Amino acid sequence: MDGLLLVNKPRGMTSHDVVARVRRILRTRRVGHTGTLDPMATGVLPVAVGRATRLVEFLMAGSKTYQASLKLGEITDTQDADGQVVERREVPALTQDEVVSACRGFLGEITQIPPMYSAVKKDGVPLYRLARQGIEVERAARSVYIERIVLHSLNLPFVDLEIDCSKGTYIRTLAHDLGEVLGSGAHLTGLCRTRSGSFLLDECISLEDLSEDARPGQAPGFLKLVDILRDCPRLRVDNEGAARLSVGIPPLIEQVGVSACREGELIALVLDERLLAVARYAPARLQEKRGDFELLRVFPEAAAA
Template sequence: MHGLLIIDKPQGMTSHDVVRRVRRFFRTKRVGHTGTLDPMATGVLPVAIGEATKIVQFLMAGQKRYRATLKLGETTDTYDAEGTITQCRPVPPITFADIARCCQKFTGNIEQIPPMFSAIKKNGTPLHRLARQGIEVEREPRNVEISRIEVLEVSLPYVTLEVDCGKGTYIRSLAHDLGEELAVGAHLTALRRTRNGFFDEGDAVSLERLETASIADIPLLSPLEALRGFALLQVSTEAARALRFGIPPGLQSIEGPCSLNEGDTAGLVHGGHLLAVVRFAPGRQRERRGDFEFLRVMNQGDEDD
């Protein structure tokens, strides 16, 4: 069994808890998710099974969308409602426009300091382990991209935002930083991921549905279907055979138009199956190594399992 399953993660579970449940349902250990959600968070969690685990890295690269609720006036050690309150401050009559202006300061390519309660490691030790021992260490700022923050609702002390961002963005840190910019403090009280790359809530199934349905009724996307949004190039039969021996194709083996730019990622397809994920590298042809560089090669023998 190979493919991608879009799970609607419930609150109170870790992403790895979801992976364990999917492993039991499909009776396989080859299961991985495409981006951690905190236990408090809910929403879209793509889970790869079997051969589809080979394309997780490409699915994680897409933009994500979150609906986040903040409580102004209180900060916590975890930057969310699961932590201990560390400071309380009065909340003045902040307006919708005030918050919208503040949000603009956090859009674009910005530097963000990750929270202590995170899986990032310091000298091999996860920060959250140090935090639980009462140890706080200096964290290096990370470059993240937040392309949009829209204020959906203001009902003080609560504010609800919709955030579009790239990989590695901590919404908890964003909530904390917005609170500091507003000079009142804030922490995250609710978070839902509504979109992950090319997958949204409409694609997701609940764990309850998963565990009460038969495998035949589960909307499992094939590895080929999972690469929606990527260029998919049909290769000739001869090129497909050569690929089995590690020989990348040249442009002359592509059936149909190829409008890639150098460095673009694409999928190679034959007979309705994904054969490989490649990077377009036309300069390699001069070295007689084809026009594509392999990033991941699928086990074609397992595609029909």
């Protein structure tokens, strides 16, 4: 069984909990998620099954969209509602224009310091384990990109936002930092990921609706291997190119059903609705007699079928 299951993660479960539940329901061990959601968060969690686990790194790279709810006036040790309140402040009579102006200051490339209650590791130890022991360590700042922040509602002390951002963005930290700019402090009270890459919340299935006989391409929210990399051009390989791929040799450009590709572009190579390989177009490699494509993932059993 090979495919991508689009799960609407419920509140209160970790991403690893979801993986464990999928393993039990589908009775398969080879399962992995494509990007952690905090226990408090809900929404789109793509879960790879079988050979789809080999595609996880390509799926994690996409941007995300979140619906976030903040409460001003309270700062917590986890930066969200699951933590303990460590400071309370007065909430000024903020206007929508003032909140929108503060949000604009976070657009573009920004740096974030990962929260102590996170899965980031320090010397091999997850930060959240240190935090539970009352230990705080220095963390390196990370660059992330905020493409869009929309203010949906302002009902003090509560603020509802929609955020488009790069992978690796901590919405908890964004809420905390926005609270500092507004002067009131803030923490995250609700979070729903409505998009991960090209996968939307409307496509997802709940764990309660997932049955043990679900199969990729047949059950709702369960994509076949060949349909997973839908953001990439899908190029059809001829029989000669498939034969080369079956033994791990990149195809030539004339063995692929296009006249030209963009150099460095990520490509899905397919034949008869089977994913044969994921590759990058690399014409310079031809000078080394290594073919026109740099193979990143090959599924030789599909190529030989």
